[in-house]
Amino acid sequence: MQTFRLIFIHLLVYGLLAITSIPLGWSAALLAVLLIWISVWDFLTFEIPDLAVLILTLSGVFALYGSPHSILMDGIVGGILWPLMFWIVAELYLKTRGVHGLGFGDVKLMAGIGLWCGAYGTIYVVLSAALAGLLVLSILAVVRSTSIGDIGQSKVAFGPFLCLSAWSVCLLGGSI
DSSP, X not given: OXXXXXXXXXXXXXXXXXXXXXXOOHHHHHHHHHHHHHHHHHHHHSOOOHHHHHHHHHHHHHHHTTOOHHHHHHHHHHHHHHHHHHHHHHHHHHHHHSSOSSOHHHHHHHHHHHHHHHHHHHXXXXXXXXXXXXXHHHHHHHHTXXXXXXXXXXXXXXXXXXXXXXXXXXXXXXXX
């Protein structure tokens, strides 16, 4: 039942955001389905499904096909640069703290998001996802009457924040 509720909430939120960009093409519909799949799965299991990331990445390549050179290069750079940066952050966190703070699924997810949103658009994806994550953690700290430090030790799925931010950036940036 929780899964259906999560899917319904995702469809509602993604749909409300899509109203600003109607009409949407096949690529936008495919992107929304993939991002919702990834987001719900990550929320429930703290894992990002490899098949969904593979389809996201391949569809990002196909969406770039035939684009002007500058958009094509921006997408390719985004698909390479952002997963590399996330991998470096994950490794530095692991070496510094001794625990995983960012999963490899998030690293792989950034390849697809980088292709779809481009190197520059993904800056806004990461920024808005990080701010949304901090906001949610702050709200949890207030609701649970605990300190931010205690909440900071909680396990939080970052994929849903990245997915919703990617959807918003793609809709607002018009890169679909």
